[in-house]
Amino acid sequence: MPRPINVRVTTMDAELEFAIQQSTTGKQLFDQVVKTIGLREVWYFGLQYTDSKGYITWLKLNKKVLVQDLRKETPLQFKFRVKFFPEDVQDELIQEITQKLFYLQIREAILTEEIYCPPETAVLLASYAVQAKYGDYNKEVHKPGFLGNDRLLPQRVMEQHKLTKEQWEERISTWYQEHKTILREDSMLEYLKIAQDLEMYGVNYFQIKNKKGTDLWLGVDALGLSVYENEDKLTPKIGFPWSEIRNISFNDKKFTIKPIDKKAPDFVFFAPRLRINKRVLALCMGNHELYMRRRKPDTIEVQQMKAQAREEKHSKQMERAQLQREKQGREDAEKEKKELTDHVRKIEMEAKRTHDELQRQEESAKLLEDKVRRAEAESRELELKRMQAEEEKKKMEQQTSEQAKDNLLMAMKAKEMEEKAQQMALEAEAKAKVTADLQRELELARQKHEELEKASSTPAHSFVTEGAQDEEDGEEDGDAAGDTDLNMEGIANLNSELNRVHIAEKNKAMAEKLKALTSDLATARDDSNLSATDLLHVENIKQGRDKYKTLRQIRLGNTKSRVEIFENM
Numbered sequence: 001m002p003r004p005i006n007v008r009v010t011t012m013d014a015e016l017e018f019a020i021q022q023s024t025t026g027k028q029l030f031d032q033v034v035k036t037i038g039l040r041e042v043w044y045f046g047l048q049y050t051d052s053k054g055y056i057t058w059l060k061l062n063k064k065v066l067v068q069d070l071r072k073e074t075p076l077q078f079k080f081r082v083k084f085f086p087e088d089v090q091d092e093l094i095q096e097i098t099q100k101l102f103y104l105q106i107r108e109a110i111l112t113e114e115i116y117c118p119p120e121t122a123v124l125l126a127s128y129a130v131q132a133k134y135g136d137y138n139k140e141v142h143k144p145g146f147l148g149n150d151r152l153l154p155q156r157v158m159e160q161h162k163l164t165k166e167q168w169e170e171r172i173s174t175w176y177q178e179h180k181t182i183l184r185e186d187s188m189l190e191y192l193k194i195a196q197d198l199e200m201y202g203v204n205y206f207q208i209k210n211k212k213g214t215d216l217w218l219g220v221d222a223l224g225l226s227v228y229e230n231e232d233k234l235t236p237k238i239g240f241p242w243s244e245i246r247n248i249s250f251n252d253k254k255f256t257i258k259p260i261d262k263k264a265p266d267f268v269f270f271a272p273r274l275r276i277n278k279r280v281l282a283l284c285m286g287n288h289e290l291y292m293r294r295r296k297p298d299t300i301e302v303q304q305m306k307a308q309a310r311e312e313k314h315s316k317q318m319e320r321a322q323l324q325r326e327k328q329g330r331e332d333a334e335k336e337k338k339e340l341t342d343h344v345r346k347i348e349m350e351a352k353r354t355h356d357e358l359q360r361q362e363e364s365a366k367l368l369e370d371k372v373r374r375a376e377a378e379s380r381e382l383e384l385k386r387m388q389a390e391e392e393k394k395k396m397e398q399q400t401s402e403q404a405k406d407n408l409l410m411a412m413k414a415k416e417m418e419e420k421a422q423q424m425a426l427e428a429e430a431k432a433k434v435t436a437d438l439q440r441e442l443e444l445a446r447q448k449h450e451e452l453e454k455a456s457s458t459p460a461h462s463f464v465t466e467g468a469q470d471e472e473d474g475e476e477d478g479d480a481a482g483d484t485d486l487n488m489e490g491i492a493n494l495n496s497e498l499n500r501v502h503i504a505e506k507n508k509a510m511a512e513k514l515k516a517l518t519s520d521l522a523t524a525r526d527d528s529n530l531s532a533t534d535l536l537h538v539e540n541i542k543q544g545r546d547k548y549k550t551l552r553q554i555r556l557g558n559t560k561s562r563v564e565i566f567e568n569m
Contacts, residue, residue, distance in 0.1 A: 002021065002022050004019035004020060004021060005019065005020050005021070005022075005066065005075075005076060006018075006019055006074060006075035006076070007019070007020050007029065007065075007075055007076045007078065008075040008076070008077055008078070009029075009033050009047065009078045009079070009080050010077070010078070010079050010080065011033075011037060011079075011080045011101065012080075012081075012100075012101055012104035012105050012108070013100070013101075013104055014037070016033060016036055016037075017075070018032055018033075020065060022064070022066055023064060024064065024065050024066075025061065025062065025063065025064050025065065026047065026059045026060050026061040026062065026063055026064075026065055026068070027061040027062065029047065029059070029065055029078075030042070030046075030047055030059070030061055033047070033080055037080075037097060038097055039095065039097050039098065039101075040094075040095060040301075040305055041093070041094055041095055041098040041305070043084065043290065044082055044083065044084050044085070044086070044098065044102075045080060045081065045082060045083055045101075046058045046059065046080075046081065046083035047059040047078045047079070047080060047081075048078065048079040048080075048081050049068075049070060049071075049076075049077065049078050049079070050071060050077070051068075051069040051070065051071065052069050052070070052071050052072075053069075055275065057069070058083060058279075058282070059078065080101075081105060082101065082102055082105050083283075083286065084222070084283075084286050084287055084290055085196075085201070085202030085221065085222050086222060086290075086294075087222050087223065087291075087294060087497055087500075088196070088500075089102065089189065089192040089193060089196055090189065090193055092294065093189070093192070094302070094305045094306055094309045095305065095309060096185050096309075096312075099185060099188050099189050099192065100185070100188055102192055103132070103188035103189075103191055103192055106191070106192060106195050106201070107125075107129060107191065107195075110122070110125065110154060110195065110198075111151060111152075111153075111154055112154075113154050113155075113156055114200075115195070115198055115200045115201055116198065116199065116200050116233075116234065116533050116537065117154060117157075117195075117198055118534075118537055119157045119160070119161065119518075119521050119525075120514050120517040120518045120521060121194065121198070121514070122153050122154060122157050123153070123168075123171050123172055123175065123517060123521075124175055124194060124510075124514065124517075125191055125194055125195060126152035126153055126172045126175075127172050127173075127174075127175030127176040127178075127179060128179065128187045128188075128190050128191040128194070129152055129187075129191060130147065130150070130152070130172060130173075130176045131176060131179040131182055131184065131187040132184050132185075132187040132188050132191065133150070133184075134146075135184060136179075136180045136181065137173075137176055137177045137179070137180055142173070142176075144166065144169070144170075145166075145169070146169075147169045147172065147173070148165065148169075152168075152172060153168065156531065159529055160525055160526055160529045160530060160534070161521060161524045161525050161526065162524045162525075162526060163524050167524075171517070171520070175513075181324070183316065183317075183320065193503060194503055197502050197503050197504075197546070197547055197548075198547070199233075199234045199235070199547050199550075200233060200234065202221045202222055203219040203220070203221045203226075203233075204219070204220045204221070204283055205217050205218070205219055205228075205233060206218045206219075206220070206271065206276050206279070206280055207271070207272060207276075208255075208269040208270060208271055209269065209270045210268075210269055210270075210566055210567055210569055211268065211270075211567055212567070212568075212569070214230075214569050215230040216228065216229065216230060216269075216569060217229075217230065217233060218269060218280065219233075219236060220280060220283045220284060220287060221287065222287055222290065222291065223239075223241055223242070223291070223497050223551070224239055224240050224241035224242045224243075224244075224245070224291075225239065225240045225245075225257070225267075225284075226238070226239040226240075226554065227239070227566055227569070229569070231532065232536055233533070234533060234536050234537060234540065235536065235540060235545065235550055236550065236554050237554060237565070237569065238554050238562045238565050238566055239551065239554035239555050239562075240257065240259070240267065240559070240562065241495060241497075241555065242287070242288045242291045242292075242486065243260075243291075243495055244259050244260055244261065244559050245257055245258070245259060245260065245288075245486050246258050246259065246260045246485065246486055247483070247484070247485050247486065248281060248284050248285075248483075248484055248486065249281075249481070249482060249483035249484070250271075250274075250277035250278070250280070250281055250481060250482050250483075251480065251481045252274055252277075252480045252481070253270050253271050253272070253273065253274060253277065254268065254269075254270055254277075255268070255269050255270070255271060255277050255280060255281075256268050259559040259563070260559075261558065261559045261560065263560060264558065264559040264560035264563055265560065265563050265564075266563075267563050267566065269566075274480055277482070278482065281482045281484065284484075284486075285484055288486050292487075295496070361448055365442060365446065368438055368441050368442045369442060371438050372438045372439060372442060375431055375434050375438060378431055379431040379432055382424055382427055382431060385424055386421055386424045386425060389417055389420060389421040389424065390421065392417060393417055393418065393421070396410055396413065396417070495555075497548075497551065498548075498551065498552050498555065500548045500551075501548055502546040502547065502548055502549075504546075
């Protein structure tokens with residue numbers, strides 16, 4: 001039995017290893033990949049590889065893997081990538097895994113400048129990328145510098161502005177804070193909704209020449225074919241929607257497009273290599289098929305997928321709502337706990353002040369009591385002395401008759417004693433008055449003490465009831481010609497894409513903020529570093545052009561007139 005061949009398939013976020021047999025077809029390998037990653041919207045994707053001549057090629061699903069022009073390496077290397085793009089990501093991308101793979105690929109294309117993105121839009125997209133990675137903004141977690149290791153902006157944008165990494169982070173964070181409550185997967189979809197309005201989004205470019213030999217670009221996308229001048233990939237000059245094309249074919253390097261309008265001449269261009277025409281044909285067929293499918297009723301499979309996606313999204317929203325309620329409950333409880341703690345601390349501080357005041361009053365009262373006691377003692381002592389003086393006076397008066405000789409001396413002594421007694425009486429009266437004053441002060445101090453004791457007990461209204469919440473090609477062997485008819489029967493909503501408008505027209509608030517950010521960045525912009533594409537973008541803004549206005553412009557006139565414009569470019 002032949003030995004199996006090892007294969008490595010790299011998706012945008014994983015590396016997968018498989019073992020295939022000599023007989024394994026491209027479809028069998030593709031089916032293994034989509035089954036492994038759980039993808040059902042398989043029509044957008046393909047397996048890409050680098051062939052033996054170094055060209056990027058799409059694996060043909062109807063051929064055996066090993067008969068295709070693979071490089072001789074072990075293991076065989078493939079990339080699982082988006083091959084076809086929807087017209088509107090919100091209406092058409094159903095599964096989260098599909099949205100994620102698109103998001104990762106488009107983000108990488110913008111960061112590597114495969115898709116041109118103006119500075120202000122790059123900042124807005126970066127904010128959604130941050131929401132998709134980190135979830136809701138939290139000032140306690142997402143502190144300055146938290147984006148230091150993240151690659152969020154195209155290098156061109158940073159080099160064209162005199163801003164530090166911190167200043168870029170500040171501008172991105174300002175938008176990021178406004179995305180609170182947006183689910184991570186919804187942030188990816190919001191990113192894609194903005195990115196799909198970029199002029200180069202979803203366009204495959206091929207170098208071609210018209211009959212005059214003018215170097216031009218052919219753009220193949222979900223809506224049809226567009227022709228660009230050699231120096232401008234942003235603004236197509238003419239366009240042909242799939243609804244106007246009935247047949248596409250090539251013969252060697254010549255590619256012919258037959259319009260439905262039989263009066264119009266064929267749209268003919270020339271590619272530098274046969275391989276380019278093969279790839280253009282394959283992309284035209286795939287994009288035309290999806291263009292028709294979008295304009296027909298959904299198949300049962302798609303209806304089921306959409307119903308399942310709605311259920312899953314509803315379930316996630318319910319879970320998130322429950323988590324939000326629980327989180328809010330915890331936050332409310334924490335807030336209430338903090339308020340209660342602050343209130344208790346305030347009461348404790350007030351009680352301490354009252355207690356300290358009480359102690360001071362008690363000490364003052366004690367001092368007053370001591371003064372009263374000393375005054376009373378002194379008063380009693382003076383009264384005693386006064387009484388003694390009175391008795392002494394009486395004795396002296398009794399002895400005056402007996403001591404005639406000492407009359408004068410005794411009279412003088414009596415007078416002296418009388419004066420002394422009067423002085424003592426005055427002093428006693430003054431002490432009594434001081435005692436009375438001290439008693440009144442003591443009474444006032446006792447009353448104030450009683451008032452403070454009443455104030456120190458917490459009134460009933462200060463108590464708080466705490467809540468109970470918790471918180472795709474080398475030159476290949478085979479035909480050098482190809483042909484396919486594009487059938488447009490049974491489809492509705494032809495050219496409905498002409499009704500599309502830029503996201504900035506639908507969201508006026510976003511438009512105003514983008515305008516303000518543009519003005520802000522303009523002050524820091526180094527105009528000497530602007531690329532040719534930047535200058536084209538600035539001119540488009542001045543002229544009031546956007547992707548969908550240009551689309552309507554390049555479809556003006558009949559097919560014949562547009563073919564003539566192409567021939568004369």
